[in-house]
Amino acid sequence: MSLGVVMIVHDALHRATQLARHWSDHGCPVVLHVDQRVDRDTYDRFVKSLADRDNVLFCDRHRCEWGTWSLVAASQAAAELMLERFPDVQHVLLASGSCLPLRPVAELTDYLRDRPTTDFIESVTTEDVPWAIGGLNTERFTLRFPFSWKRRRRLFDGYVRFQRRVGYKRRIPLGISPHLGSQWWCLTRHTLLAILNDPRRSVNDAYFRRVWIPDESYYQTLSRQHSNKIESRSLTLSKFDYQGKPHVFYDDHLQLLRRSDCFLARKIWPHADRLYDSFLSDAPSFSAGAEPNPGEIDRIFAKAVDRRTKGRPGLLMQSRFPHQRWGNRVTAEPYVVLQGFTEMFRGFEPWLSSFGKVRVHGHLFAPDSAHFAGGGAEYFGALSSSAALRDYDSTAFLTNLIWNTRGDRQCFQFGPADTQDITWNIARDANARIHVISGAWAVPLFLSEGRFADIRRTAARLQKTESAFLSVLRSDHCRARVKIQTLSNFVRNPIEPLQDVVDQLAARDRPKLTAPPEMVHLGGFGEFLQNLKNQGMHLHLAGDFPTDYAPEPPQAERATPYLVTK
Amino acid sequence: MGALTSYRLRLKRKRHLIRGFRKRHELSAVKNRTAQIAPADILVFTTLRNELVRLPYFLKYYRDLGVNHFLIVDNGSDDGSREYLAQQDDVSLWTTQASYKRAKFGVDWLNWLQRKYGHDHWCLTVDTDEFFVYPFCDTRPLRALTDWLDASEIRSFGAMLMDMYPEGPIGAEPYQAGQNPLEITRWFDSGNYTIRKNSQFRNLWIQGGVRARVFFDDNPERAPALNKIPLVKWRRSYAYVSSTHTLLPRGLNLVYDASGGEKASGCLLHAKFLDTFEAKSKEELQRRQHYANSHEYRAYNTRMADDPVLWCEWSEEYINWRQLEVLGLMSKGNWA
Numbered sequence: 019m020s021l022g023v024v025m026i027v028h029d030a031l032h033r034a035t036q037l038a039r040h041w042s043d044h045g046c047p048v049v050l051h052v053d054q055r056v057d058r059d060t061y062d063r064f065v066k067s068l069a070d071r072d073n074v075l076f077c078d079r080h081r082c083e084w085g086t087w088s089l090v091a092a093s094q095a096a097a098e099l100m101l102e103r104f105p106d107v108q109h110v111l112l113a114s115g116s117c118l119p120l121r122p123v124a125e126l127t128d129y130l131r132d133r134p135t136t137d138f139i140e141s142v143t144t145e146d147v148p149w150a151i152g153g154l155n156t157e158r159f160t161l162r163f164p165f166s167w168k169r170r171r172r173l174f175d176g177y178v179r180f181q182r183r184v185g186y187k188r189r190i191p192l193g194i195s196p197h198l199g200s201q202w203w204c205l206t207r208h209t210l211l212a213i214l215n216d217p218r219r220s221v222n223d224a225y226f227r228r229v230w231i232p233d234e235s236y237y238q239t240l241s242r243q244h245s246n247k248i249e250s251r252s253l254t255l256s257k258f259d260y261q262g263k264p265h266v267f268y269d270d271h272l273q274l275l276r277r278s279d280c281f282l283a284r285k286i287w288p289h290a291d292r293l294y295d296s297f298l299s300d301a302p303s304f305s306a307g308a309e310p311n312p313g314e315i316d317r318i319f320a321k322a323v324d325r326r327t328k329g330r331p332g333l334l335m336q337s338r339f340p341h342q343r344w345g346n347r348v349t350a351e352p353y354v355v356l357q358g359f360t361e362m363f364r365g366f367e368p369w370l371s372s373f374g375k376v377r378v379h380g381h382l383f384a385p386d387s388a389h390f391a392g393g394g395a396e397y398f399g400a401l402s403s404s405a406a407l408r409d410y411d412s413t414a415f416l417t418n419l420i421w422n423t424r425g426d427r428q429c430f431q432f433g434p435a436d437t438q439d440i441t442w443n444i445a446r447d448a449n450a451r452i453h454v455i456s457g458a459w460a461v462p463l464f465l466s467e468g469r470f471a472d473i474r475r476t477a478a479r480l481q482k483t484e485s486a487f488l489s490v491l492r493s494d495h496c497r498a499r500v501k502i503q504t505l506s507n508f509v510r511n512p513i514e515p516l517q518d519v520v521d522q523l524a525a526r527d528r529p530k531l532t533a534p535p536e537m538v539h540l541g542g543f544g545e546f547l548q549n550l551k552n553q554g555m556h557l558h559l560a561g562d563f564p565t566d567y568a569p570e571p572p573q574a575e576r577a578t579p580y581l582v583t584k
Numbered sequence: 585m586g587a588l589t590s591y592r593l594r595l596k597r598k599r600h601l602i603r604g605f606r607k608r609h610e611l612s613a614v615k616n617r618t619a620q621i622a623p624a625d626i627l628v629f630t631t632l633r634n635e636l637v638r639l640p641y642f643l644k645y646y647r648d649l650g651v652n653h654f655l656i657v658d659n660g661s662d663d664g665s666r667e668y669l670a671q672q673d674d675v676s677l678w679t680t681q682a683s684y685k686r687a688k689f690g691v692d693w694l695n696w697l698q699r700k701y702g703h704d705h706w707c708l709t710v711d712t713d714e715f716f717v718y719p720f721c722d723t724r725p726l727r728a729l730t731d732w733l734d735a736s737e738i739r740s741f742g743a744m745l746m747d748m749y750p751e752g753p754i755g756a757e758p759y760q761a762g763q764n765p766l767e768i769t770r771w772f773d774s775g776n777y778t779i780r781k782n783s784q785f786r787n788l789w790i791q792g793g794v795r796a797r798v799f800f801d802d803n804p805e806r807a808p809a810l811n812k813i814p815l816v817k818w819r820r821s822y823a824y825v826s827s828t829h830t831l832l833p834r835g836l837n838l839v840y841d842a843s844g845g846e847k848a849s850g851c852l853l854h855a856k857f858l859d860t861f862e863a864k865s866k867e868e869l870q871r872r873q874h875y876a877n878s879h880e881y882r883a884y885n886t887r888m889a890d891d892p893v894l895w896c897e898w899s900e901e902y903i904n905w906r907q908l909e910v911l912g913l914m915s916k917g918n919w920a
Contacts, residue, residue: 259918263735270723287728318920326918329846333912334779336744336811337849339788341842399775399911400898402797410804411778421912422775 021046021127022107024096026089027115028053028082030288031064034115038074040298044123047073047104051092054081075099085167089201089233090226097210108134111204116285117254118267118297125307126253126281130204137209137245140199140252141238154178154230159196160187163230191225193218199238202254202284205245212244213237255280255312257319260327265319269293274318280310332421332449334414348413349420349449354429354522355498357487358458361433362508362537367391369535370429373524378429382419383412383436398422405437412439420449427523434459434483445490450498451522452491453515456484457505457560461538464546474553481559488559504561509540543567589784597832600823603688604696610682611657611693614666617676618655618701625652626706626726629698631690633659634867635712637860639668640762642712647674649716650725651708655701657693659684676701685872688826695823702818706730709814709828710852715766716743716814717905718850719916732919733817740831741815742839743850744913747793748772748857748902749894755859765855766902772853773797774900774911777810785830787811787837794894799883808880812852813839848917851908857894 023041025048027034038048050068052061061079068074077096082088093112100110109130119126130136144155154161161181165173190196205213216222222240226232241248255278257265264285267275269292275283286293329338332350360366360380371378371391380389388403390396395403399422401415402408408415420428444450459480463473491500501518508515512534521528544565551557621627628651635642643654658666658679669677680693687693698707708726710716718729718741733741748769750757757768777792788811796807812828816836823832831837841847865881865888900911908914 261736265920266732266735268720268724268728270720287731289725289727322916322918322920325846325916326841327845329841329844329915330912331844333846335777335846335849335912335915336742336779336788336790337840337847337915337917338845339779339781339840339842340844394897396797396896396898398898400773400794400797400896400900401776402801404797404801406802407776407796407800407804411780414778418775418777 020106020108020131021111021123022100022104022109023048023111023113024051024093024100025049025113025115025117026051026053026082026092026096028056030115031056031060033286033288033294035064035067036294036298037113037115037118038068039071040119041123042068042071042073044127045073046123046127047075047100047107049075049077049096049100049103051077051096052079053092054079073104075103083166083168085231087227087232090236093233093237094214098214101207101211101214108207109204110207110210111253111282112202113254113282114202114284116288117202117282118284118286118293119282120255120275120278120280120297122300129281133249135206135208136247136249137203137205137241138249138251138253139203139205139238139241139245141197141242141248141250142199144196144198155198156196157182158198158230158235159190161230162186162188162228167230188225188228191218191221193243194222194225194239195242196235197238197242198235199250200252200254200256201233201237202252202256202282203237203241204253205237205241209241209245213240216240216244253281253310255283255310255315256285257315259319260323265322267293272296274315278310278312278315279308280312332417332424334417334421348443348447349417350424351420351427352449352451352522353420353427354519355432355444355450355452356429356519357432357434357453357484358455358461358505358508359453359516359519360431361458361461362455362512363535364538366535367431370519370523373520373529374427374527375425376427376429376523377423380431381433381436382416382430383408383432383438383440385435385437388415389431409437409439412437413443416440416443427525429519429523434480434487438483438487441487441490442495445493445496445498445500448497452498452500453519454484454488454491454500454502455505455508455515456488456502457481457557458508459484460505460547460550460557460560461540461543464540464543465538470549470553474550474555477550477557478555481555481557484559504559506561506563509537509563509567512537540567593784593832593834596825597821597823600692600695600825600832601699601821603692604699604823607682607687607692608696610680610687611678611696612680614658614677614679615670615675616678617673618653620674621653621701621705623704626650626708626730627652627702628654629656629694629702629707629709630654630712631657631659631684631694632661632665632712633684634661634663634665634864636661636663636665636668637759637761638712638765639665641764643672643675644762645715645764646708646710649721650727655697657690657697659690691824691827698818698822698824699820703820705818706733707816707818709816709824713765713855713858714745714814714852715855716850716852717908717914718743719848719905719909719914719919721850721905729919730815730817733815738848739817740813740836740839741848741850742811742813743815743852744777744790745793745810745812745852745854746772746908746913747795747810747854749794749899750857751895751899753892754857754861754888754894755892757859759858759860765858766853769855769857770902771895771899772902773898774913778804782830784834785825785832785837786834787813787830788840789829795880797896798894799880799887803883806879806883813837814852815850846915846917848919849914851905851914853902862888 041048077099080088080092167174226236266285266287269290367378377391379391382388387405517531544563544567654675660681669675773793780789790811791807800807814828865884869881
């Protein structure tokens, strides 16, 4: 006999019975501490359920409350009884009613027999503890905590603030250097006796009685004084979430727990029948001699904390609705907005979508409907092309689109003829890559064959709208990557801006463009602009377009040497 | 948000509690088995009218999740629903002929029953065509969730309503009593929801899904609200204000995180579009007992006449909760 188990229980007593029987069956004496708050009848029934065991004892009961000295008092009473009544016990394990042994008891006792002088107790200095509740590390040892954190949070916080303000500090007794750690330890008889029979125990106890959460610091601190060899880790796997609340294990964690090779785990949900049945059976284990390896469990719980605190960027949903002012990333992934490109070329969208995994949409915010790539009435996620639905919440329309198509790069056309509700949102979105050829709206007008007076009116309206959009893009709040150039500059050198666009869309391949796609024929366009000016319009966005601009006449049968493949 | 608003909302909450109290006479108990309710039991609250064909599966679904007792208000059924429910050992049944509309669409009745029997229990308020899905619901019973919520000191749990529909025309595949309706209505819209925040009650107002896409594409602001908070650790002082969309005190409505993280949430799969739908919507149109002059039902009727197919190329077929979580419709939060 080498291992004794001290169990502190307060509810789910049927599980405690099951666990105590398991330990006692495998030759480990058990001392139980039952919370005083458990009523007399339940307690009596519990005692009776274990009455047939002579190596299961019950110690004096304390009223236990989380974070208070009572938990240490309970473990002291139980440990004293254990050491006194079972002189063969070499190691004492502190466990709760929801600590489940994951490996056969024999493996644990063998493990401990091979390390007869090692104390397994997580014990780290206060500076190194990132997980403490309420951010109280060192202050646990220097302030007073007369109010319950669970029931009187406001008083608790207020009193802490007050003590900080007046600069109150308790004196830490001589020889104590505060350490913290998991409250589930496994100590040697030698160390435990030394702690319990310490000549200064009354001083220590009086001090720790007023420390906050002393069950995480009492043994952790004092074992540093008395132990010959501390292994600063707990044999009990116990994970905490970001609020300092222990993660609970359920039936579906069975394989995960098996593979962890830990000796014990907590907390186990009391109704997790499958876990209790499988781990308390005498099934042979395959991990004899293995060292505990909770890496996978760590990962899963770390991911859960991440999800709770950071969430998935770009997702707006019922339980994640970030405040608009916080977090500038509205959308999930980068996307490209092109203003004035499709107007300049024949078949621009099919040409652009030939570059890898790119979805090139038409004018998503056109007044009649959203022109999705492929021209369907719906798109990914059953997003409707209805203009009314889109304009009802255009931000949601865009975030939905980008979220629904995660993994594909999205690109859409925009222009002054589209509804403009979205402009501020894309400008503020760090994921947006916006390319503008200012004044390109004049090209479709030039090609249209309407009455000049109508064209003149439309031109004025479009110029005004585009001008407003450009000032949004030039504002201090703009976080998008923006490239703006005038139509006249673009016409002189179209390759470079197109190369930029293609690079952003096909970031991996980065194909090299040698020639632009076929541009619409702009012969006479300079004259057209001059005419608009002659009608009294102040054209300031298209740049200085040469009046006598004469492009090469379109070649009839030109091959399409768009890119050179490596 | 000053003291005045707080006080106004407090009065509003009291008014709802009083409404429930006054309407209690409208309910007459058919079978009151509430004495069976044990201290930690999980309760389901429902109002219904003529849902006999749906009841067997509805009860089975929630029994399998681990619900201990059903508290049901029957609003004048004449198809045998009342008799069927009265025979179930875990159902307490009340009946009323009073107006559904004037009882705030059943809210007053349920507020009263929740106040009387729901105090200190986890209460799930659902309709007979709503199926509650939460993280790990295929491996963990509902009690695992409520225990976790208790331990995390969370009082209310949000579950968005998700409209499910069949692939073919509505009603092409007849529904049999006891059958899982999600075998027929397997499809849903995964990514066309819009959210705004209600600054008065602080809850989110979610619209979208197939009903917005098909019936309200020219009138989106009238599309039905999909945000719901069906699972609440009830206290006597709580009250639902409009359906299960809004609760008071309004702290209960904060089932979302505003700083970027994700809280845990579920979904209510809404198997409304079965073959029973057409008859039901015609009847509801006549009774005019539904919200905003039943405009929703009017929209259905006009649209269903010419094209009863809701399915589209981008509809998503339901597999399990993990799929919903990946799609971003619900979240595990920090439950792992």
